[in-house]
Amino acid sequence: MGRSPCCDKSKVKRGPWSPEEDTILRNHIQNHGTGGNWIALPHKAGLKRCGKSCRLRWLNYLRPDIKLGGFTEEEDDIISSLYVNIGSRWSVIASHLRGRTDNDVKNHWNTKLKKKLSSSYNSTTTTTTTTATMTTSINLMRCSDPTTLLPKQEADYYQTIPKPIFDDSMNVADYQQPMMISNSNDANFNDNVSSFQENQGSSPNAFLMGNNYASWRDNGDGMTNSDGDFLLEDFDFRQVISEVANFNHSSQWF
């Protein structure tokens, strides 16, 4: 036996909302709140709509703090990084973007970001790029099929791999802040980077912390530390990517 529907679909209006309906819903919520009961709200407000439909309309469109307009490069970066790490948990991803809804983020991913990231993976021929593109490329390095973005199951698998952390003071790079700028003035950090170099023969500019993230800064001209000093003026990000990918699959670093 299936679940009973939340409302009688033959008695409620469906489809696009009219400006009048928007006004009624907005005024009712602003004057009375939701009352903690979306199912009863349309009746109280005088709307012939399903409670779920009212909730969706309010959350995704009428809420006063909704951010309209296109997504910024920074938002794209956050979305793609989070997607690779936690999968299609749109509400969680949206919670990291002020004024964006899960529906917004989901639509943006499905219509634009997915294609954008796939194309950036297929064109790794430049030697300098933006941080967003570099993050994307690293994420896609983990895919067995380059045309397919990381599914949640695989993302979950990578979450189970032990992750190296340089020291407590640097353990601030988590999925909420994926593009941490490295603290290269930290003595421990420099020691660890040196150790990393000696053990692996790799560039000090690529490393991981907390949740699988490479940490660096790219101002478009090269990589810098947190003070803006150049670490490497002419780096090849493809090398960085491969180092990070190798590093990511190891649990024997420090």
Place this chain on the structure above:
DNA sequence: AACGCCGCCAACCGCCTGCAA
């Protein structure tokens, strides 16, 4: 101008979860 295709996005559907009775 008419038509078809395609991308975007608002809205719906149905499952899952949490909670109260």
Place this chain on the structure above:
DNA sequence: CTTGCAGGCGGTTGGCGGCGT
């Protein structure tokens, strides 16, 4: 502990507008 309900969530759909032919 079980049951039923409402909210929350992610997947999917369908209408609309822009664009090319």
